[in-house]
Amino acid sequence: MGAQSYESKSNALPAAGKADDAERLWTALKRDFEIFLRVENRMSSNSVEAYMHDVSLLADYAIARQIAPTQVTTRDIETLLRELGEDDALGPRSQARLLSGVRKFFHYLTFIDAVGDDPTSLIDPPKLGQHLPEVLSVEEVNAMEAAIDLSSPLGHRNLAIVEVLFSCGLRVSELCALRMSRIFWQEGFIRVIGKGNKERLVPIGDVALHDIQNYLTQRRGWRKVPANEDTLFVSQQGKPISRVMVFYIVRDLVAKAGIRKPVSPHTLRHSFATELVRGGADLRVVQAMLGHESIVTTEMYTHLSREHLREALMKYHPRGERK
Template identity: 45%
Template sequence: MKWLLILQDYQFYLKIEKGLAKNSIESYTLDVKKLISYLEENQITTTPITITEEIIQQFIYTISKKINARSQARLISGIRNFFDYLIFEEFRKDNPTDLIEAPKIGRKLPDTLSIEEIDLLINSIDLSEPQGERNRTILETLYSCGLRVSELTQLQLSDLFFDEGFIRVLGKGNKQRFVPINIQTQKYIKQYITTIRNHIEVQKGFEDTVFLNRRGKNLSRVMIFTIIKNLAIKTGIKKKISPHTFRHSFATHLLERGADLRAIQQMLGHESITTTEIYMHLDKSFLKKVINTFHPRK
């Protein structure tokens, strides 16, 4: 069995069976291609079926001299997933990476903004300019709904269910979820659509897109980053912030006010609760509050 042939089948599996996004599929593919390149460079003749733990261990050891611990852990995870696929398809009975340990890496806590800092950023927007109204609506939507930047740029007019108080979000792996949206943010979106968007000459293919640039096309991820970066400079906020910072702040502020972690998980679109649990580290006082409120021996 040839490597590139099975790699094509693996990519199809990731897309159809796992429903992964294009970027994720490319990342998993690159992990396997690095292993293939190592085998070719060192003239090691083996197949996906016959490759041994020792060969993969030597590959990891060699590449670890060129990448940091976090990248190394990510690579091992990607290679392990590939061999799990081979087991799933009954090409192999074992995973040669099972006994290979990934390096221990600390889990980085996400940066967050205080409510005052978020207000400062939003209030610094110049509303006398057309893009000011749009930019305020973007920040309000990021913060009030906890969206990823890609979810915001892909938001459609047909995704707005204001009568029900929800928006439909297309998340990772093309998975849909419904997220509550408050009345204030609804008002900003309606105002932006009425006063700004409806006066833009919308380009073909973007008729349903909510947030548009001046040329009538959807905003890029880079443009959203730039808007926030410029506002941070303008307000003097020294933290390293991005669109994702608003998502982190959304989750953190909800948790600090007693929101259920499972509910936050659903709103963020996290597949695993362990991803959401990182926010538990931000405010240990929340744990004390839970015990004092709900434990019978409080």
């Protein structure tokens, strides 16, 4: 879909000036922007939802001040970011995320010639300190898995979920979308559909495959699950497991294991990558397995690895720490 078709749409939009006109213009351009993200950029539903949330924050701010999207200035955006920061509604990282979404929206508006200049071009993102994600040790993951009651109807399923998250480094959305037909049992790989519907092959270890097989054996006794159901992780009612349910499963096991740190399913992905880097895996290999677009994203795990080495020096070397 080219710029011309979008331009013809924008020319038919109401003129800016009054509050109701501004709101209609925001609604129309947000609608077209969402279509653009889904069709042209082929973004996942989760990514589209995140971008639209960012743009909606700006839209609400602007509509309240009778500002149309074609009238937004650099100062307007800076004021919004400052006010949200002062109210503690958004921390620096969330402000950076908001700016990223708004920036993409105005890139789109310049693409369709709805605006001449991009008001975000002169705005620097908020400065962020080095943020290292929380990770779990192998012992902590083992404790989570040991807390699972394998005699319960969902025990083997939940064990397989935790093991696949930790040993394959999948995003939650990728885990929920796994299909039986995408598991290559003999080769030891799974085909994963990641962000932007991009496919990648991820190696899967024998432990995870064994846990999946045990789960599938248990699943055959679930009457409401068709024998030919291709979705890997389902409920006993035969419905695909949701991201929220995976979150609750992980949170429950963390509590039962006595782990006192903030943990989400994504923590297992961070832990997967960290263990690979600590073990000496090449960053490009880790990048491919995680499905990162840029190796810069993967490089944060080298910081975690260096932190681990520093801790080892301080703890075990006689000259590591001053007495």
